[in-house]
Amino acid sequence: METRKIIHIDMDAFYASVEQRDNPELKGRPIAVGGNKERGVVAAASYEARKFGVKSAMPSAIAARRCPGLIFVKPRFERYREVSKIIHQIFHEYTDLVEPLSLDEAYLDVTSTKIGRPSATLIAREIRQKIYERTELTASAGISYCKFLAKTASDVNKPNGLFVILPQDAQEYLRKMPIHQFHGIGKATAEKMKVAGIFTGGDLRKKSLEDLVRRFGKSGSYYFSICRGVDNRPVTPDRERKSISAERTFDHNIMKLSEVQSELDRIAEITFSRYEKTEAQGKTVTVKVKYGDFKQITKSHSLESAITEIGQLKSQLNQLATDEILRPEGIRLLGVGISNFLETQPKPAFHKQLTLKF
Known part of the structure; x- marks a missing residue:
């Protein structure tokens, strides 16, 4: 099979950097x-x-306690979208195989390009230079x-850096x-793995597929593959997003409705921040509840039009979070989701891939 050339571009502290650029006093x-x-959460x-x-x-x-003198700035999502469009225009100068993950992050498949550059590394350097020239970011x-490995590599020399993981170096890395x-292994899962004696990718690779599935459910097969450098997911320009969500697992089970509403308010801030980073327009709000006995329920409500403000989301959550969701065993996890998205723009065309050097 032909070796693909994948670039993952991640803007450095995007929202904050835009604010510092636009207001020199914040630099x-x-x-x-x-x-x-x-109150609220940091976006x-x-x-x-x-x-x-x-x-x-x-x-x-x-955040305010950790950082004396921390300056809180109101988000300007329309401004971030304007800058993001400039950045994504640069991506499309090289390839139409661009998979946006958010306003500030995307995968690019440059196995074949519009301009015939000889290497993915050179293309990544040019893209970063053009982004700086046109946005000062x-x-x-x-x-x-x-x-998976492109995403991993983009974190190595952050901020304002570049890193390559060559095919012949992947296994040792x-x-x-x-x-x-490992991208996709959260803090709680990492701690669970450490209890099982898994501290590195090498340790993970020693575990059988059956063992990982038994311990981690369907995610086990994903962990089995990525520790071997196997990830066949294509870069998909027309990737359909079905929902945007956030959730939180608590150190102790919460028992009171006031606690539930307070936590949902906080999770709503995170969810809406992620929602604003996309072009999605969702009409359905969902609350996910997992109890102390690990049983789980969801409650949803659909609006007549798309959610555009955080107040709309919080109002719907208040209506969904009633006394009936409380149980004697308490609640160990709460989640908030936005789904039922309106149709977006037409899907871009797929382009045939040719071989390029790394």
Whole structure:
């Protein structure tokens, strides 16, 4: 089979960087986009704030305690979309096989390109340079033969960096890679793996497919593949997004409706932040509830038109979260989702792939 050339581009602290670019007084200062000192969650943090441990999806009150002098900035999603369009136009100068993940992140398949450049690495360098010239913003890039490794590589030299994982180097790289750095393995799963003696990709590779499926369900087959560098997912320009969601597992089961509503309010902020990063227009709101005995329910409600404001989402959640969802065993997880999306623009055409050097 032909070796693919995949690039993953990830803008550096995108929201925060746009705010610092547009307002010179914010340059070099710790800022958090979204929330405020009392409530809400952080949608994005500048690198100056990240040094203090501030990160996206963190409650604003905690962020303010961690970083004295943290400046909270109201998000301007229309402005971020404007900048994102410029960035994605650059991507399409090279290939139509662009799979947007959000306003600031995308996969590109450059196995065949519109301009005949000889290597994916050169293309990634040119893209990053053009992004800076046209937006004054920096981006990081990862290059490899599959999406999983390209995504992994883009985090290595962040911010404003580039890293390549060649096919012949992939197995050794994955063998040494700490398990918590694997994309798709969250904090809770990583801790569960460590209990099972899995600390690196090499440890994960020693486990059989049957063992991983028994321990981690259907995700086990995914873990079995990625630790071997196997990821055949195509870069899909017309990838259909079915829902946008966020959830939280609690350290202790919550028992009161007031706690439920408070947590849903916080999760709604995270969900809406992700929703705003896309062009999606959803009409259905869903609450996911997992109880202390691991039984699970969902409750949904559909609106007549698409959700456009955080207030609409929170209002629907308040109507869905009633006393009837409480149970004696308590609630260990809550989730919020937006789905039932309106139709978007026509799908781009697929282009035949040719061979290029890495």
